[in-house]
Structure formats: C-alpha cells, structure tokens
Amino acid sequence: xxxxxxxxxxxTLATCCxxxxxxxxxxxxxxxxxxxxxxxxGLSYSQVxxxxxxxxxxxxxxxxxxxxxxxxxxxxxLLVFGLICAGAGYLSLAAAPGFALVLFSLFLAGFxxxxxxxxxxxxxxxxxxxxxxxxxxGIYNSSGDIGKxxxxxxxxxxxxxxxxxxxxxxxFGLMALIAAAVLLLILRQLDVGSRPPAAVxxxxxxxxxxxxIRNSTGFTALAVIVFLDIAVQSGFLTFVPFLMIEKQVxxxxxxxxxxxTLTGGIFGKFACGFLAERIGVIRSLVAxxxxxxLGVVVVLLAPTLVAxxxxxxxxxxxxxxxxxxxxxVGDLVQGxxxxxxxxxxxxxxxxxxxxxxxxxxxxGDRYGLTPAxxxxxxxxxxxxxxxxLLRPALAGEHI
Numbered sequence: 158x159x160x161x162x163x164x165x166x167x168x169t170l171a172t173c174c175x176x177x178x179x180x181x182x183x184x185x186x187x188x189x190x191x192x193x194x195x196x197x198x199g200l201s202y203s204q205v206x207x208x209x210x211x212x213x214x215x216x217x218x219x220x221x222x223x224x225x226x227x228x229x230x231x232x233x234x235l236l237v238f239g240l241i242c243a244g245a246g247y248l249s250l251a252a253a254p255g256f257a258l259v260l261f262s263l264f265l266a267g268f269x270x271x272x273x274x275x276x277x278x279x280x281x282x283x284x285x286x287x288x289x290x291x292x293x294x295g296i297y298n299s300s301g302d303i304g305k306x307x308x309x310x311x312x313x314x315x316x317x318x319x320x321x322x323x324x325x326x327x328x329f330g331l332m333a334l335i336a337a338a339v340l341l342l343i344l345r346q347l348d349v350g351s352r353p354p355a356a357v358x359x360x361x362x363x364x365x366x367x368x369x370i371r372n373s374t375g376f377t378a379l380a381v382i383v384f385l386d387i388a389v390q391s392g393f394l395t396f397v398p399f400l401m402i403e404k405q406v407x408x409x410x411x412x413x414x415x416x417x418t419l420t421g422g423i424f425g426k427f428a429c430g431f432l433a434e435r436i437g438v439i440r441s442l443v444a445x446x447x448x449x450x451l452g453v454v455v456v457l458l459a460p461t462l463v464a465x466x467x468x469x470x471x472x473x474x475x476x477x478x479x480x481x482x483x484x485x486v487g488d489l490v491q492g493x494x495x496x497x498x499x500x501x502x503x504x505x506x507x508x509x510x511x512x513x514x515x516x517x518x519x520x521g522d523r524y525g526l527t528p529a530x531x532x533x534x535x536x537x538x539x540x541x542x543x544x545x546l547l548r549p550a551l552a553g554e555h556i
Contacts, residue, residue, distance in 0.1 A: 179336050
C-alpha cells in the first residue's frame with residue numbers, strides 16, 4: 158500500500174510540475190518578446206512595463222477566484238481550463254494586427270495562468286502534508302523555471318535565427334491545447350483534484366475561519382514579503398535585456414540574459430526549498446535576500462562579459478527565495494483551505510509583477526536604467542525586518 162501511495166504521490170508531483178513548467182514557460186516567453194515588440198512598435202520603457210503588466214493583471218485578478226472556485230469544481234477541471242485559455246491567448250497573439258489586440262491576447266493568456274499556481278500548490282501541499290511538503294513545493298517551484306528556461310531559450314534561439322515571432326507563438330498555443338487534453342486524462346487516472354462534495358462546507362466547521370489562516374500577523378507579513386520579493390524578480394527579468402543593450406549587446410542576444418538568469422533560478426528554487434528545511438525559514442530568507450541585493454549591484458556595475466557570467470548565480474538567489482516563501486503558506490493555513498491560502502499569496506505576487514515593471518519603467522524613463530536597478534537592490538532588503546514577524550507564527554518549526 159505504501160508503494161502505491163508513494164507512486165501516486167510521485168505521479169501527482171510530476172503532473173503538477175509539467176503543468177507548472179508549461180504555464181510559466183508561456184508567461185516567461187513575454188520577457189524575450191519585449192525587446193522585439195519594443196523595436197517593432199517604438200515603445201518606451203513604461204510602455205514595455207504595461208505590456209508585461211497586462212499578463213500579470215489577469216493572473217492577479219483571477220488567482221483568488223480560482224482558489225475559491227476549486228472548492229466546488231475541484232482543481233482538475235480548472236487546471237485544464239487554464240491551459241485551454243493560455244493556448245487560445247497565444248494563438249490570438251500570433252494573429253494580433255496591433256497593440257490593442259496584443260494586450261488582449263496577453264491578458265487572456267494570463268487569465269489562463271491564474272488557474273494554475275494556487276491549484277497545483279494546493280494539490281501538492283495536500284498530497285505531501287507533513288514531512289517533505291516544503292521540499293516537494295521546492296521541486297514544483299523549480300519546475301516552473303525549467304519551463305521558463307526551455308520556452309525562453311527556444312524563443313530566443315528562434316528569434317536570433319530570424320524566425321517570425323508570430324510563428325513561434327502559434328506553436329506555443331497549440332502545445333498548450335494538446336497539454337490540456339493530456340492533463341485531463343492523467344488527473345482522471347490518478348483521481349486527483351476532484352474535490353468531494355463534503356469539502357465545500359468543511360470550512361464552516363467549528364473553530365475554523367473562512368480563509369483558514371492560523372496566524373493573521375504571520376500571514377500578513379508573509380504576504381508583504383512575497384510582494385516585495387516578486388516585485389524585484391519581475392522587475393529584474395523585465396529590464397535585464399535592456400541593461401545588456403546599454404552594455405552594447407545586440408538586442409537579439411540581450412534577451413539571452415533572461416535565459417541565463419532563469420537557468421540559475423531552476424537550481425535556486427530546488428535548493429532553497431531544501432535549505433529552508435535544513436536551516437529554517439528565517440535564516441535562509443535573510444541570506445538569500447542579502448545575496449540578491451549584492452548580485453543586482455554587481456551585475457549593474459560589472460563589465461558586459463562578467464555580468465553575463467554572474468547572471469546564473471544571481472538567478473540562483475533572486476528566484477530561489479520563492480521556494481522559501483511559498484513553502485511557508487502550508488504552515489499558516491488550515492488543510493481544507495490550502496487553495497485559498499495559495500491563491501491569496503499568488504494573487505499578491507501577480508500584483509507585484511504588475512506594479513513593479515510599470516513603476517521601475519517610469520523610473521527608467523525619467524532617471525535612467527541605473528537608478529531603476531539600484532531601486533531593486535534596495536527593495537529586496539525590505540523583507541528582512543518583516544521576517545521577524547514570522548517567528549511567532551512558525552513556533553515549533555525549524556526557523
């Protein structure tokens with residue numbers, strides 16, 4: 158029986174990781190597309206930020222509703238629905254005749270992506286309840302960066318070789334639609350993500366709050382930390398190609414800076430999940446944020462070749478922090494409200510990914526890209542005092 162359970166756990170984790178990799182890969186491809194769109198349409202830094210924000214706006218708006226809806230429909234149906242919407246968004250993007258439809262297409266793709274992070278995280282957190290949950294979520298988070306690396310790498314290579322971005326978008330859209338059909342078959346076979354009717358009203362049992370939050374102060378502190386952390390991640394990935402262009406790198410190759418950063422992120426998200434289990438949430442978070450601030454400054458000031466070589470190392474800590482923060486949600490939210498808790502955190506993360514590119518873009522337009530990058534280095538240090546508020550909430554954990 159134990160072997161069957163372990164096999165089912167492994168297949169569930171692998172399926173969620175595959176969905177995560179595909180959805181994050183589609184979203185991250187926009188980073189590589191931004192320099193191409195900027196040249197094609199003559200866009201300013203702030204306009205570039207608005208394009209990226211369109212995708213994240215949809216995710217932010219529908220992350221929490223997706224978590225609530227999953228309590229009635231189950232995660233399975235919504236995960237498949239999200240892939241269908243993402244595929245339709247990219248097919249629409251490929252046919253977009255102008256700026257307005259580009260924004261609509263990316264909004265639709267972001268709407269589809271909203272039905273993924275919280276729902277998959279909820280499935281994994283429930284499946285791996287107790288020991289191994291943080292590590293499993295770390296593996297899940299790293300799978301997103303594998304997808305980001307694969308999709309941005311393919312997109313960068315295709316555009317660098319002169320391929321039309323519209324053709325690549327068609328391929329990505331069709332891939333998402335095929336994956337939706339495969340995902341439905343696998344989850345049905347595993348009997349995962351189909352919530353029993355009793356679970357709908359479970360949250361009204363005595364002693365349980367509507368959102369299932371065990372410690373409101375700790376959860377609020379975690380939410381603010383996630384917002385600041387994702388703001389820096391999103392801002393850096395949005396503007397690092399433009400930083401490389403300022404360092405005299407051709408636009409076609411400047412986008413490869415995103416790929417290098419994401420490469421480090423793969424290992425960072427995987428390693429930081431285990432790091433938090435070994436040395437604790439607070440210690441690992443402090444170390445990672447300090448190294449991120451230092452890395453941003455060094456990449457900004459370093460010569461072009463050195464900056465490129467340092468990007469994977471920066472990506473290691475820049476994105477690795479997500480495994481520490483997201484892995485803590487399960488410690489602060491009751492079991493039957495996991496989808497709501499993750500939805501709230503991911504919605505906050507999406508909000509940060511909306512605000513940061515636009516705000517940093519405005520700073521870049523007015524004062525230059527260097528002040529914008531230095532702003533990121535300052536913002537990433539703000540979670541350090543907030544992390545102290547997590548200690549009481551994680552009492553009994555290895556902090």
